[in-house]
Amino acid sequence: MAEKLIGTDIAPQDLVAKITGRARYAEDFRADGMVFTKLLLSPMPHARVRGVDATRALAMPGVIDILRADEVRQVEGRPAEASLTDEPLYEGQPILAIAAETEEQAAAAIEAIEVDFEPLPFVLDPLDSLRPNGPNAYTGGNRFGGGEFSELKWTDADFEEIEAGRMPNGEAAVEWTKGDIDAAFSESDLVLEESIVHQSLTHHPMEPRSSMMYWENGKLHAFVSTQSAQRTKYAIAGMLNIDPEDVILVAEYCGGGFGSKISGNTHMEVPAVFSRKIGRPVMLRITRYEENYIGRARPGFQSWLKMGFMADGTCNAIDLYIVQESGPFGAGDFNTAGMIADLVYTPQNMRFRGIAMYCNTPPKAAQRGPGGAQIVIMMEPILEKAARELGLDRLEVHLKNAPDADVGFGPRNSTLTSVFAKEALEKGAEIFDWAGKQELSGRREGSKVTGIGIGLSPYTAGSRGYDGLMVIRPDGKLYVHQGLGNLGTHSIMDTARPAAEILNLNWDQVELVWGDSSRGMPRSSVQAGSQTTHAHSRANHAAGMDARAKVLEVAARTLGGSPSDYDMDNGRVFRRGGGASMTFAQVAERAIELGGKYDGHELPDNIHATTVPAANILAGQGLMGVARDNYGGSGGVYTWVAGFALVELDEETGVVDIKEYVGVTDCGTVLHPRSLSAQVLGGSVQGMGQAMTQRWVFDPKWGVPFANRLYTARPPGILDVPLDMKADAVGIPDPQTPVGAKGIGEPPVGAGGAAVTSAVADALGGRCLCRTPLTPDIILAELEGLDKPFHLEQHIG
Amino acid sequence: MAEAESAGLLETKYSRRKFIKSVIAVGATASSAGYFIGSSGLGAQAVPGTVERLITLTVNGQQRRVDVLPNETLAMTLRYRLNLTGTKLGCDRAECGACTVLIDGVNQYGCSMLTHQVRGSSITTIEGLENPDTGELSLVQQAVLEEGGFQCAFCAPGFIMSMTAMVNENPNPTRAEAAHALSGNLCRCGDYDKILNCAMRAAELARSV
Numbered sequence A: 001m002a003e004k005l006i007g008t009d010i011a012p013q014d015l016v017a018k019i020t021g022r023a024r025y026a027e028d029f030r031a032d033g034m035v036f037t038k039l040l041l042s043p044m045p046h047a048r049v050r051g052v053d054a055t056r057a058l059a060m061p062g063v064i065d066i067l068r069a070d071e072v073r074q075v076e077g078r079p080a081e082a083s084l085t086d087e088p089l090y091e092g093q094p095i096l097a098i099a100a101e102t103e104e105q106a107a108a109a110i111e112a113i114e115v116d117f118e119p120l121p122f123v124l125d126p127l128d129s130l131r132p133n134g135p136n137a138y139t140g141g142n143r144f145g146g147g148e149f150s151e152l153k154w155t156d157a158d159f160e161e162i163e164a165g166r167m168p169n170g171e172a173a174v175e176w177t178k179g180d181i182d183a184a185f186s187e188s189d190l191v192l193e194e195s196i197v198h199q200s201l202t203h204h205p206m207e208p209r210s211s212m213m214y215w216e217n218g219k220l221h222a223f224v225s226t227q228s229a230q231r232t233k234y235a236i237a238g239m240l241n242i243d244p245e246d247v248i249l250v251a252e253y254c255g256g257g258f259g260s261k262i263s264g265n266t267h268m269e270v271p272a273v274f275s276r277k278i279g280r281p282v283m284l285r286i287t288r289y290e291e292n293y294i295g296r297a298r299p300g301f302q303s304w305l306k307m308g309f310m311a312d313g314t315c316n317a318i319d320l321y322i323v324q325e326s327g328p329f330g331a332g333d334f335n336t337a338g339m340i341a342d343l344v345y346t347p348q349n350m351r352f353r354g355i356a357m358y359c360n361t362p363p364k365a366a367q368r369g370p371g372g373a374q375i376v377i378m379m380e381p382i383l384e385k386a387a388r389e390l391g392l393d394r395l396e397v398h399l400k401n402a403p404d405a406d407v408g409f410g411p412r413n414s415t416l417t418s419v420f421a422k423e424a425l426e427k428g429a430e431i432f433d434w435a436g437k438q439e440l441s442g443r444r445e446g447s448k449v450t451g452i453g454i455g456l457s458p459y460t461a462g463s464r465g466y467d468g469l470m471v472i473r474p475d476g477k478l479y480v481h482q483g484l485g486n487l488g489t490h491s492i493m494d495t496a497r498p499a500a501e502i503l504n505l506n507w508d509q510v511e512l513v514w515g516d517s518s519r520g521m522p523r524s525s526v527q528a529g530s531q532t533t534h535a536h537s538r539a540n541h542a543a544g545m546d547a548r549a550k551v552l553e554v555a556a557r558t559l560g561g562s563p564s565d566y567d568m569d570n571g572r573v574f575r576r577g578g579g580a581s582m583t584f585a586q587v588a589e590r591a592i593e594l595g596g597k598y599d600g601h602e603l604p605d606n607i608h609a610t611t612v613p614a615a616n617i618l619a620g621q622g623l624m625g626v627a628r629d630n631y632g633g634s635g636g637v638y639t640w641v642a643g644f645a646l647v648e649l650d651e652e653t654g655v656v657d658i659k660e661y662v663g664v665t666d667c668g669t670v671l672h673p674r675s676l677s678a679q680v681l682g683g684s685v686q687g688m689g690q691a692m693t694q695r696w697v698f699d700p701k702w703g704v705p706f707a708n709r710l711y712t713a714r715p716p717g718i719l720d721v722p723l724d725m726k727a728d729a730v731g732i733p734d735p736q737t738p739v740g741a742k743g744i745g746e747p748p749v750g751a752g753g754a755a756v757t758s759a760v761a762d763a764l765g766g767r768c769l770c771r772t773p774l775t776p777d778i779i780l781a782e783l784e785g786l787d788k789p790f791h792l793e794q795h796i797g
Numbered sequence B: 001m002a003e004a005e006s007a008g009l010l011e012t013k014y015s016r017r018k019f020i021k022s023v024i025a026v027g028a029t030a031s032s033a034g035y036f037i038g039s040s041g042l043g044a045q046a047v048p049g050t051v052e053r054l055i056t057l058t059v060n061g062q063q064r065r066v067d068v069l070p071n072e073t074l075a076m077t078l079r080y081r082l083n084l085t086g087t088k089l090g091c092d093r094a095e096c097g098a099c100t101v102l103i104d105g106v107n108q109y110g111c112s113m114l115t116h117q118v119r120g121s122s123i124t125t126i127e128g129l130e131n132p133d134t135g136e137l138s139l140v141q142q143a144v145l146e147e148g149g150f151q152c153a154f155c156a157p158g159f160i161m162s163m164t165a166m167v168n169e170n171p172n173p174t175r176a177e178a179a180h181a182l183s184g185n186l187c188r189c190g191d192y193d194k195i196l197n198c199a200m201r202a203a204e205l206a207r208s209v
């Protein structure tokens, strides 16, 4: 019997390459005659380029050429990012590029360029933009709708409310309600109201977004760092307005993206266009400093939250207003935050209002658990306070409010395929020993106080309808073609397991083909929003079933009888009860002889148009399994993570030491336990950084960020997290998907962050600091009774 | 001997052309002519190209002759002149450890030392860990493979070099000591728990040989 693959630990096939230095990331590729390009970044948060004098630069040794904004794609008249611009909207936005024989020469030339900038008004804090007579991020205004810019300002009265720490009533861009919040609040036994600031924070994947490109025989060879390979090929083709089949995308490894490289990135255009212009391969090596600016960030919130509770802990009403810092080009987090608040606490009566404001800050993009991570990190301390005031246990309060599978949430009463949040809470509480740890809560040793906390975090974790593509070749092996990106979640490997199991193959009979579009990539989901495990375990399941049916048919056509007379194991198809058999190698040869659908010369008509060229590359090479995921299903696919943390807060220094952490997930069937744990804990660690350390500071006078490197807005290091962390899974399959597996990437971030903010609130005796990140100065300010300003850009004045 | 040779002497011994030929003959590829790191691209003063010198480095047990600028960092020499791209650049500025290499057995940031500083030292990169004769993985690499270490693995070469230094110095660390030994390396995927499992397993393997 072939081995069981789903649910076992198998080292990913690419691990040896990764640990020997042979794995090639974008900046590791070289090409003959390769030159370097360097970007000139705007020194101002908002400006207009009046003139550029590059005469001196272009005469410098080694300098080849300059690339200006008018040579790249520009979308006029609406907030849209271009790779180079003459109207920078944030400090660090690329203005132009220089190519030279060496990077040193390109950098020297950049310094020799004279740019005449006209400084324009800028805004860093969305509330400043809403203030009467406040500055706008764009010259045309601060809001965009119906094809034009306009101005939206709140009133002085709104700002009086804000100054008094109360929820304002200024015009919102989005508003929805369910139930009757006023009636509900009047029935609540406890109503808590807080104003909360959650800062923006940079994604900072370890690998900056470097890329190298060249053109050969009219085709673009693009070596990039991207989360999603197949979709990035099309993104590049769209960006350059060329035939997608003229893009050879090479993206074998990606050193992290976390939402910042979903289908590549805007600035890939620079080496592509520059290389076409000068006829040489061009390397754009992005430094960490540049990454800080162009590398995307999670949007910050200024918000007001009112929650009503009944004496038994039931949350009966939520009123939430979020003002979002959207950077120059917008982001959607705030909408999701409203949905997630409703989903976690199921209040039945809710009002959500939100407005996203353009700001002259680095561009925003989805960052792992976009919107969801922010809101649970913000809300969990309030739950701590409520439980304390009601004399209840936080676990009980969560269990009381967490939804079941029949939940309907958000403005459209959205439904889910499955929910095992309570099971995750219970299992986590058991591993963490929540009951036993109660007595540690508030324990004091010298200046250190212990706190414990819970973070419950759901997020979308799946999509449907993508294609699977695989070939059994005459060497007898199954080649699973993946159009996904290889960014370290291992799902690019693990989602092939269902197909291997369907064909009863051992793992060493399976080869993964990925990272090079010329080898054939089926239509794939973007590797974002934790879709992949769900989407592609289904797609590969479907294609695996197709391959299985064809193997049986080939056997019957060759050896007689009907397909149902046959079975397969370990690379051999045989007649049940003994008799004739064929190896998969023979099956592959025979499939090629038979042609038609067997070897991919005839394709199913329901596969996506962009799978067809990939399948055409592979036609005739063996027995092809190709199919669209038609398994269907209704409702959103959500994964849950319940995080539990124990912290020690030093009241003298304001430093918080995270001592213990447990994360338990409801993610359906577990494909690969060790990688799952890594996702749960790694995501939780990112949440800890979001909640505790990664702070942005701007100079409000000039609008430039001070915290623009890793050490100034530091993600957690190995000493910042517990020495031993534990992860586990509920392990109940999702009933609506054949493999039962849901994704995992997003929700641990909120769980890790919220468990810690909740534990800090506990250590402080139920005080909500309502600021993120909880850096020592914030904690000390709270302990000393100082004001915490409501700014996004400074965090503390 | 290499460090004693002045660039001038070398230049008389080897014409540049001959040198390039010999480099190609030994299979090394210096993919770009000259290279400089140091410009942030914004505000920083880029020093225009100064004169390259031909020096000899001992990398992964081999003598490598290479043209180097006075202000060139070791990480750049390794990546762009010797094509040893396993050493990664995550920050260029001593913040992340992705560029960690061993200099005479000590883990150091390759981005933050000049190549000229390490003439005469023995440099080990991630590419030099496998047994050159058998291709067998080093104990640390073996441990990482067993534990399924790392996610995106962009940090992996740096961590593996630090783990290598750690097991040589202290093959019997506590988990806390291992964390301390690895604290100069950042993993943005937050894979620390598994990384510590790898380090502890590596130490265990080191003790058993």
Ligand code: FES
Pocket: B088, B089, B090, B091, B092, B093, B094, B095, B096, B097, B098, B099, B100, B109, B110, B111, B112
């Ligand atoms: S690249 Fe050297 S420490 Fe980051």
Ligand code: FES
Pocket: A206, A255, A256, A488, B150, B151, B152, B153, B154, B155, B156, B186, B187, B188, B189, B190, B191
């Ligand atoms: S595994 Fe991605 S940075 Fe460490």
